[in-house]
Amino acid sequence: MYPPRLRYVAPKSLDEAFAVMAEYGDDAKVLAGGQSLVPMLKLRFASPAVLVDINGLSDLAYHRAESDGSLRIGALCRHVDLERSALLPDRYPTMAAAAPQVADPIVRNRGTVVGSLCHADPQGDWASVLLALNGQVVVAGKDGRRTISVADFVVGPFQNSLAAGEIAVEASVPAAKGTPYGSYLKLERRVGDFATVGVAVAIETSGLQISRAGIALTGVGPNTIQAIEAEQALIGQALEPDVIARAAGLAAGAARPRSDHRGSAEYKRHVVETFVRRALSSYRLAVPA
């Protein structure tokens, strides 16, 4: 209905934010987009003593490609910023595919990528995408910064590895070494529903061979699932139908879905297989003449 009593601070600098976070420890929660946190407060699933509103830290509102080719996403980069970004489609196609499918257009105006990773909802889309891309999170506190792989940052349902006093300030995607191709396929009963199944595929090719493969699954397990066997089955292979079919089957095997009102476990596994096959079959490799 509405949040429990709490205090609210809107720091004007990261240092100020760290000071408040250090004072309150585990009792402080960062407020960025609020599109996951405020609903939790309204349902009384979260009851922090203080909210630290970082929306005034405009230096964190960025996304850019670094000179080394990596993609850096600041803590105040909203989903809509990536949806509208001209930078993404060619160089970071999995990101470009996912951004328009997160939640709904109004939520995308406020919600943030970094916040989504911190919230660590097993149904969250960005965790799968960043996992498939071998992404990382930069975490900062008054004692300095550290970089954590997304796999190590999202540790369980709604559990991240932030220590008390720390704020996630950036997510990053490493530069592609080969030619990147990617998709995010999401089945939902209606916009804004939890994904019945989501599949992130990110591959890189060198000539006609796959040099890197990332496949991660949303909504078919207690957490985001990285389909490691399926990834490994693609390395060094060409995108032939039999290779694709094998990887799709392995990805479906990695899924651990539950039967519920969105579908049976068997159905969801079938969707995983279909989506992986569809994604891999859709790439038209650009081979130099």
Add this chain to the structure above:
Amino acid sequence: MTDAADEHRITVTVNGEPHAVEVEPRLLLVHLLREGLRLTGTHIGCDTTNCGACTVLYDGTPVKSCTMLAVQADGHEITTVEGLGSLSELDPVQEGFTIEHGLQCGFCTPGMMLTAKALITNNPNPSEEDVRWGLSGNLCRCTGYQNIVKAVLWAAAKQHGHVAETNGQGTTVSGRT
């Protein structure tokens, strides 16, 4: 027990008018608008940030006011449905919803209209798909969306001066110039 130190003094501009108010940090923006300022055009339709009935414009951008704290609006501009136009001078969105019968019970309508307003301002020539996609954060249980889409296309045509044609059945159809 309310600690007076927990109350924040904020100034929120709503429909062009500044309001200086004292609020608890946990007060939702929608509650400030509806109960603090008695602007009840903004509706509460769910408890899960799904329905979009509470949509207002925050510095021109559609946001779900049930999912924002009033303190976050300090120093910002809010537009509610009451601020769209006036009886003597309807906003093109209001005209469109009238002419194309874009509502039945009207509960989702304020949110629809504000999202639509931002949509047609940012995209002067939206396709039907643009409109359906753009409104996908606003749910309607009555209309099946058809007349809502027509209303928004009508409004885009009116706001941006496209050629509007009638289809011979008393309904205007947006043309494309």
